[in-house]
Amino acid sequence: MTDPGPVPRSIEWIGGLDGAARLIDQTCLPAALSYIDCRDVPTMREAIASLRVRGAPAIGIAGAMGAVLGIRDEHEEDRVAFLNQLDRVCAELASARPTAVNLSWALDRMRTRARALVGYGVPALKKALLEEARRIRDEDAAMCRNIGRHGEGLIGPGTAVLTHCNAGALATAEHGTALAPMYAAHAQGRAFRVYATETRPLLQGARLTAWELGQAGIDVTLICDSAVGAVMKRGLVDVVITGADRIAANGDVANKIGTYSVAVLAQQHGVPFYVAAPSSTFDLSTPTGSTIPIEERHPDEIRFYSGKPTAPAGISCHNPAFDVTPAALVTGFITETGLIRPVTKEDIARALGRSRAG
Amino acid sequence: MTDPGPVPRSIEWIGGLDGAARLIDQTCLPAALSYIDCRDVPTMREAIASLRVRGAPAIGIAGAMGAVLGIRDEHEEDRVAFLNQLDRVCAELASARPTAVNLSWALDRMRTRARALVGYGVPALKKALLEEARRIRDEDAAMCRNIGRHGEGLIGPGTAVLTHCNAGALATAEHGTALAPMYAAHAQGRAFRVYATETRPLLQGARLTAWELGQAGIDVTLICDSAVGAVMKRGLVDVVITGADRIAANGDVANKIGTYSVAVLAQQHGVPFYVAAPSSTFDLSTPTGSTIPIEERHPDEIRFYSGKPTAPAGISCHNPAFDVTPAALVTGFITETGLIRPVTKEDIARALGRSRAG
Numbered sequence: 001m002t003d004p005g006p007v008p009r010s011i012e013w014i015g016g017l018d019g020a021a022r023l024i025d026q027t028c029l030p031a032a033l034s035y036i037d038c039r040d041v042p043t044m045r046e047a048i049a050s051l052r053v054r055g056a057p058a059i060g061i062a063g064a065m066g067a068v069l070g071i072r073d074e075h076e077e078d079r080v081a082f083l084n085q086l087d088r089v090c091a092e093l094a095s096a097r098p099t100a101v102n103l104s105w106a107l108d109r110m111r112t113r114a115r116a117l118v119g120y121g122v123p124a125l126k127k128a129l130l131e132e133a134r135r136i137r138d139e140d141a142a143m144c145r146n147i148g149r150h151g152e153g154l155i156g157p158g159t160a161v162l163t164h165c166n167a168g169a170l171a172t173a174e175h176g177t178a179l180a181p182m183y184a185a186h187a188q189g190r191a192f193r194v195y196a197t198e199t200r201p202l203l204q205g206a207r208l209t210a211w212e213l214g215q216a217g218i219d220v221t222l223i224c225d226s227a228v229g230a231v232m233k234r235g236l237v238d239v240v241i242t243g244a245d246r247i248a249a250n251g252d253v254a255n256k257i258g259t260y261s262v263a264v265l266a267q268q269h270g271v272p273f274y275v276a277a278p279s280s281t282f283d284l285s286t287p288t289g290s291t292i293p294i295e296e297r298h299p300d301e302i303r304f305y306s307g308k309p310t311a312p313a314g315i316s317c318h319n320p321a322f323d324v325t326p327a328a329l330v331t332g333f334i335t336e337t338g339l340i341r342p343v344t345k346e347d348i349a350r351a352l353g354r355s356r357a358g
Numbered sequence: 359m360t361d362p363g364p365v366p367r368s369i370e371w372i373g374g375l376d377g378a379a380r381l382i383d384q385t386c387l388p389a390a391l392s393y394i395d396c397r398d399v400p401t402m403r404e405a406i407a408s409l410r411v412r413g414a415p416a417i418g419i420a421g422a423m424g425a426v427l428g429i430r431d432e433h434e435e436d437r438v439a440f441l442n443q444l445d446r447v448c449a450e451l452a453s454a455r456p457t458a459v460n461l462s463w464a465l466d467r468m469r470t471r472a473r474a475l476v477g478y479g480v481p482a483l484k485k486a487l488l489e490e491a492r493r494i495r496d497e498d499a500a501m502c503r504n505i506g507r508h509g510e511g512l513i514g515p516g517t518a519v520l521t522h523c524n525a526g527a528l529a530t531a532e533h534g535t536a537l538a539p540m541y542a543a544h545a546q547g548r549a550f551r552v553y554a555t556e557t558r559p560l561l562q563g564a565r566l567t568a569w570e571l572g573q574a575g576i577d578v579t580l581i582c583d584s585a586v587g588a589v590m591k592r593g594l595v596d597v598v599i600t601g602a603d604r605i606a607a608n609g610d611v612a613n614k615i616g617t618y619s620v621a622v623l624a625q626q627h628g629v630p631f632y633v634a635a636p637s638s639t640f641d642l643s644t645p646t647g648s649t650i651p652i653e654e655r656h657p658d659e660i661r662f663y664s665g666k667p668t669a670p671a672g673i674s675c676h677n678p679a680f681d682v683t684p685a686a687l688v689t690g691f692i693t694e695t696g697l698i699r700p701v702t703k704e705d706i707a708r709a710l711g712r713s714r715a716g
Contacts, residue, residue, distance in 0.1 A: 030667060030669055030671070030673075031667050164584075195676070197584075198660065198668075198669075200556065200582040200583065200584055201582055203668055206669040207669065207670075210669055210670055210673050211669075211670045211673075214670055214673060219674075220673070220674065221674045221675065221676050222657075222660055222661075222673050222674065222675045222676075223675070223676050223677075224558040224559055224615065224616070224660060224677070225558065225582070225584040225616075226555075226557070226558055226583040226616025227616070227676065227677075227681075228619060229616075229618045229619030229622055229681065230615060230616075230619070230678055230681035230682075233618060233682075257582065257584050257588060258582070258583075258585070258588075260588055261584060261586060261588070261623060264587055264622065264623055264626050265619060265622055299580075302556065302564070302581075302582060305664070306663070306664075306666040308663065308664045308666065309388060309389050310556075310561055310564050310565065310663070311388055311561075311564040311568055311569075311580055312388040312565075312568055312569045312572055313388070315388075315564075315568050315569075315580050316577075316579045316580065317579065317580045317581070318580075318581050318589065319581075319582070319585075320588055323585075323588035323591070324588075324591075
């Protein structure tokens with residue numbers, strides 16, 4: 001695949017074992033693009049806890065690199081003491097965002113890797129763990145590129161794509177999930193347009209999606225969430241691509257609040273609605289979307305912006321973080337192994353079975 | 359009708375001819391409820407121009423009261439000089455918001471009234487103009503109360519109403535249009551719940567609707583615009599009531615951006631969708647909504663909140679102020695003369711003909 005141009009790198013390792021994990025401080029976006037070089041565990045832990053690095057895959061990578069930072073200065077004689085230190089560091093990092101599945105998954109992978117290298121002394125283990133952290137990053141980047149490769153056919157010359165929230169480079173190692181087909185189509189030299197919704201209350205669309213697509217030179221127009229219907233009614237949108245937080249066995253999709261409204265409006269206007277996600281987002285143990293728990297977040301996310309009140313003090317708010325889009329509204333899934341279209345329980349099981357067997 | 363309790367008064371005249379026009383400074387909401395007593399024309403003109411008073415009916419009342427402020431200290435001998443001064447003052451006030459139809463309408467009414475009182479000397483004219491300004495306010499309040507009376511039957515005990523933007527007391531003399539049925543039902547002692555959408559980009563729902571309903575003791579819950587679909591899908595909404603900026607002869611409704619999305623979602627979930635507006639909002643010279651011009655507002659409304667950036671500097675935005683909801687999605691209209699239901703061109707013409715003849 002052609003190089004898709006200057007896609008921002010949310011996180012990468014700079015230099016050798018004495019290097020640093022460099023990450024974009026996402027809390028400064030869009031006002032400023034500033035990087036943090038994490039050289040010790042407390043700095044990395046704070047970056048994860050304070051959402052300087054966010055997005056499930058990116059957090060996993062940050063955890064793995066944080067583990068390297070926590071063991072690289074260990075004494076080089078005692079393998080047992082080294083493994084104990086690795087466990088302590090991983091526990092400390094995991095507590096930064098206790099509910100983030102990717103974080104504990106990546107830290108467990110680092111610990112398992114160290115123990116699997118039975119004959120290795122401490123110096124070799126240190127190098128192997130840095131390699132493992134880089135591999136976690138690279139695997140995620142490859143997954144994103146493959147989603148892009150399978151999805152870019154949906155974006156022809158002149159296509160107008162609408163996306164909601166940020167399932168982009170900033171949330172992953174490189175190209176994102178929903179945004180990966182856009183980066184891939186851009187790399188082919190195709191001219192197209194993206195409508196990014198603001199995504200209240202935390203404005204990930206305005207602050208992050210609009211920013212990263214703009215950085216890459218993609219033509220992006222920001223709209224309020226409330227304008228989706230009007231924009232579709234005017235015939236301005238050809239296809240919707242969003243990400244997903246969890247996909248049930250029957251194809252119901254839990255994603256950022258507002259996704260369901262976009263899907264209903266897309267169906268009303270005959271606009272295809274695609275969801276881009278790696279196979280790991282499919283949870284076959286969840287039969288339908290109705291059993292997916294929906295997190296209710298703090299009302300101050302709605303009541304304040306950047307410390308300034310946006311609503312009466314103490315007003316009641318209903319602030320669900322996610323909603324569930326029924327499979328019937330989903331035209332297709334874009335995964336790292338290909339498109340799943342049409343969306344049925346059987347097609348999903350077949351596609352995932354192939355990918356998990358492969 | 360029972361007194362609906364402490365509905366905030368956007369604007370009223372305090373005292374006699376030496377009194378003042380007291381208005382709520384809406385730019386301070388919701389952080390603070392502060393009043394301005396306007397005692398001269400420059401103060402009133404600045405209040406109108408800076409949106410301290412907003413909403414078409416409220417601006418008309420402000421203009422009429424401003425005209426009184428501009429003539430009450432005139433010499434009491436020369437009727438001709440007095441009428442000339444009235445014209446100058448009205449021109450000065452009208453220029454504060456040149457496109458606001460209600461403002462020039464109210465000022466013209468004041469000038470016409472003065473000239474119609476042929477035998478009056480200046481002292482009697484001053485009193486008559488204060489009476490006229492108060493009458494404009496009272497007529498608007500009566501219109502609101504009548505909309506409330508005709509609409510309150512839609513809100514039974516336990517009903518959950520959803521409204522978008524602010525078509526409330528702050529925009530009118532007293533009870534608003536969309537909110538009038540809620541104030542009326544509240545006055546009947548009925549317990550019900552209102553979901554108010556934030557209404558990006560200017561947050562009139564969060565800053566104004568949530569505030570004024572809360573002040574009146576009505577149970578109000580604020581949601582992001584993007585949550586409308588999810589809330590309806592959970593069966594939490596029984597009826598939608600919004601206002602209107604202009605209604606075409608066939609029943610198509612131009613209103614705040616996002617209204618159309620709410621209407622599509624309401625239809626999808628079998629939720630009745632009502633529009634509350636006085637007969638003056640119906641424009642029978644506009645055959646359908648497709649010919650209503652849609653104002654595109656400045657992108658900085660989306661790119662900044664209270665001076666803080668919410669999006670990348672210079673990002674392209676599409677910021678339509680209004681959208682058009684087709685008549686087919688409107689269950690009925692609530693006007694000061696009764697309900698129009700079903701919505702057809704013929705039913706609208708018949709209802710308005712009756713009201714305009716009466």
